[in-house]
Amino acid sequence: MKRPTDLHDTFRRGLWRDNPVFIALLGLCPALAVTNSAINGVALGAATTFVLLTASTLVSSFRKVIPKQVRITTFIIIIATFVTVADLVLAAMAPAIHAELGAFIPLIVCNCLILGRQEAFAFRKPVKPAVVDAAGMSIGFTVALVMIGGIREILGSGTLFGVIVMPAGFEPWIIMILPPGGFFTIALLLALMAHLKARREARLPRHEDSEPEGAV
Amino acid sequence: MSFDALNLVWIFVAASVVNNFTLAYFLGLCPFLGVSGRLDTALRLGLATIFVMLVTSMFASALNAWVLPHAPYLRIIAFIVVIASAVQLVETIMKKASPALFRALGIYLPLITTNCAILGLALFQTNREYNFLEGIIYALGAGAGFTIALVLIAGIREENDLGQIPRIMRGAAMSFLIAGILSLAFMGFAGLFSSAA
Amino acid sequence: MADPLPQTSSPPKPASSNLTVIDDDGARDGTDLCHGCDTKLPQAPQPSPLRLILTLGIAGSLSGLLLVTVFLATAPAIERNRIEALERAALDVLPGAERFEVFVEQDGRVVRHDPSLGSPSGTTVYAGFDGDGEPIGFAIPGSGPGFQDTLEILIGWDPFRRRVIGMAVLETRETPGLGDKIITDPDFTASFESLSVEPTAVLVGPGARSEENEVDGISGATISAQAIVNIVNDSVSAWDQRLPDLTTESEQSKDTTRERPEQAQ
Numbered sequence: 001m002k003r004p005t006d007l008h009d010t011f012r013r014g015l016w017r018d019n020p021v022f023i024a025l026l027g028l029c030p031a032l033a034v035t036n037s038a039i040n041g042v043a044l045g046a047a048t049t050f051v052l053l054t055a056s057t058l059v060s061s062f063r064k065v066i067p068k069q070v071r072i073t074t075f076i077i078i079i080a081t082f083v084t085v086a087d088l089v090l091a092a093m094a095p096a097i098h099a100e101l102g103a104f105i106p107l108i109v110c111n112c113l114i115l116g117r118q119e120a121f122a123f124r125k126p127v128k129p130a131v132v133d134a135a136g137m138s139i140g141f142t143v144a145l146v147m148i149g150g151i152r153e154i155l156g157s158g159t160l161f162g163v164i165v166m167p168a169g170f171e172p173w174i175i176m177i178l179p180p181g182g183f184f185t186i187a188l189l190l191a192l193m194a195h196l197k198a199r200r201e202a203r204l205p206r207h208e209d210s211e212p213e214g215a216v
Numbered sequence: 217m218s219f220d221a222l223n224l225v226w227i228f229v230a231a232s233v234v235n236n237f238t239l240a241y242f243l244g245l246c247p248f249l250g251v252s253g254r255l256d257t258a259l260r261l262g263l264a265t266i267f268v269m270l271v272t273s274m275f276a277s278a279l280n281a282w283v284l285p286h287a288p289y290l291r292i293i294a295f296i297v298v299i300a301s302a303v304q305l306v307e308t309i310m311k312k313a314s315p316a317l318f319r320a321l322g323i324y325l326p327l328i329t330t331n332c333a334i335l336g337l338a339l340f341q342t343n344r345e346y347n348f349l350e351g352i353i354y355a356l357g358a359g360a361g362f363t364i365a366l367v368l369i370a371g372i373r374e375e376n377d378l379g380q381i382p383r384i385m386r387g388a389a390m391s392f393l394i395a396g397i398l399s400l401a402f403m404g405f406a407g408l409f410s411s412a413a
Numbered sequence: 414m415a416d417p418l419p420q421t422s423s424p425p426k427p428a429s430s431n432l433t434v435i436d437d438d439g440a441r442d443g444t445d446l447c448h449g450c451d452t453k454l455p456q457a458p459q460p461s462p463l464r465l466i467l468t469l470g471i472a473g474s475l476s477g478l479l480l481v482t483v484f485l486a487t488a489p490a491i492e493r494n495r496i497e498a499l500e501r502a503a504l505d506v507l508p509g510a511e512r513f514e515v516f517v518e519q520d521g522r523v524v525r526h527d528p529s530l531g532s533p534s535g536t537t538v539y540a541g542f543d544g545d546g547e548p549i550g551f552a553i554p555g556s557g558p559g560f561q562d563t564l565e566i567l568i569g570w571d572p573f574r575r576r577v578i579g580m581a582v583l584e585t586r587e588t589p590g591l592g593d594k595i596i597t598d599p600d601f602t603a604s605f606e607s608l609s610v611e612p613t614a615v616l617v618g619p620g621a622r623s624e625e626n627e628v629d630g631i632s633g634a635t636i637s638a639q640a641i642v643n644i645v646n647d648s649v650s651a652w653d654q655r656l657p658d659l660t661t662e663s664e665q666s667k668d669t670t671r672e673r674p675e676q677a678q
Contacts, residue, residue: 025249029242065468076296077293080293085479088483089483089487091487095495102343103340106335235562289484
């Protein structure tokens with residue numbers, strides 16, 4: 001009952017309760033910049049997942065060897081290396097997606113989420129929880145990206161993953177796939193999160209851990 | 217010659233207002249949310265960012281000219297190292313040359329290292345194959361654009377503190393809403409240049 | 414002083430973990446990204462400088478090794494993708510072309526690229542030939558300021574009939590639904606299938622094209638459409654005199670032209 005629950009909790013925390021985008025406000029630049037369609041959200045989410053998983057695994061494995069004075073530099077070297085790997089592999093295997101995401105693959109380096117998880121979790125914990133944490137956080141990040149991208153794509157293009165979902169007479173709100181639409185979408189989603197949180201806290205004033213949250 | 221000058225003006229205008237780094241490319245949102253609550257801090261962070269962008273742009277031009285053609289796979293690592301060093305360099309120089317300025321801007325410098333607008337600048341400058349001079353103008357434009365956006369939002373948010381905002385919209389949600397409206401306004405700058413040309 | 418992250422963003426923090434790591438504290442203590450995390454790190458004795466350097470050195474070398482391996486493994490595919498994409502675009506603007514030859518600009522002249530020199534550096538121009546080896550024309554690049562950002566296009570130029578025979582937009586950030594009609598508007602794009610640039614190509618009203626040098630306008634995308642016409646005019650006049658004569662297959666280009674800076678690069 002002890003360890004699996006712990007791991008389970010670690011995983012779920014990243015997925016929803018401490019969702020990197022909606023709650024911790026980390027990694028917002030890519031979350032908004034490429035999410036004018038749901039598929040872009042999936043692609044960038046997958047690249048970020050790859051980098052976060054590999055970085056967390058490595059940092060956690062070598063956490064006893066890396067002196068803490070140079071840890072940040074080492075994290076950055078590791079992260080930048082795997083971002084470059086992701087960039088090259090995508091360019092070779094999926095040039096269309098690579099062209100679509102453009103400079104935002106290299107910009108994964110600057111995603112505070114990744115560096116933050118190394119510093120706060122992977123450097124302090126054994127490999128297993130570190131990997132679980134990385135998986136939870138990156139899936140949470142990807143879910144957030146796909147949510148933002150999905151909303152913007154449905155309203156802005158009338159499609160979801162390229163499939164027409166809106167009725168024939170629907171005139172797309174072009175503004176949603178333009179930059180302002182990104183800001184409006186995240187603003188409303190954050191307000192929604194704040195509302196949900198306030199409601200939850202009103203119902204359970206003390207216990208923050210016991211409530212089963214709705215999966216995404 | 218006049219074409220060159222025109223080109224530089226276009227680069228500056230495009231980077232600062234038409235394609236504002238923050239409002240059109242969503243770059244530099246983290247510091248944006250963190251410090252955009254106060255006008256004077258926003259202005260200082262903006263100035264510090266312009267400094268670092270200038271230095272980064274020069275280093276990036278040098279790297280693009282001499283190092284990266286031989287080792288393209290080092291691009292991301294090299295840029296990150298350059299940015300971290302540029303921040304250090306600016307910090308050291310500022311500490312020596314102007315302690316007053318350092319006291320005002322110093323605390324923001326580490327924050328800038330993780331500002332994706334800086335890496336974005338280096339990458340976009342590379343993608344667009346800008347030369348040294350164009351890179352500097354681009355950095356100035358991008359930095360100015362970042363500062364303008366930061367200062368505008370900070371100003372509006374200061375006013376907002378006194379307003380009656382629904383509870384769930386307070387904080388980040390409100391900042392994003394303001395940013396969205398500003399982004400909408402900045403779209404009005406599009407076409408500024410081509411209609412004149 | 415920086416104010417803390419907005420209220421909505423700070424979750425109730427369980428005591429056992431630091432979840433909101435990068436907030437403004439990073440700025441306040443002025444040293445690292447995770448203020449407050451340090452307290453939890455085991456207090457190890459100060460390691461020797463040698464150990465620090467060694468750690469970074471090893472991390473750096475391993476990283477370099479991995480990168481070189483991945484780079485070498487992916488380089489052929491990336492290069493192939495790049496060439497395929499360019500040739501697809503070149504095929505778009507040179508209908509009927511089956512074979513392409515690369516020409517590069519060297520010291521103000523346009524010469525056939527020697528493949529043994531590796532990837533061409535500088536601006537490249539593609540010459541397209543049909544199945545019988547007959548030359549069709551050149552795919553020449555052009556760029557200039559559009560409505561939103563720099564537009565990059567490829568122009569199919571038939572030097573024999575002196576006509577533009579195709580135009581493809583390579584890079585655009587024009588407003589979706591409005592400015593991007595420069596790609597989707599059928600009348601506009603059809604104007605480039607046979608367009609004279611003498612004296613210059615001009616943009617006319619939508620559907621008003623009657624002369625060889627007129628381009629059908631697009632309602633709602635006048636500025637983007639005008640930008641494309643400008644780029645076509647500028648690029649063709651910049652390149653035309655320098656392009657080599659394809660019929661003689663001679664590499665001697667008519668290079669007596671003035672040194673004209675290439676548009677917007």
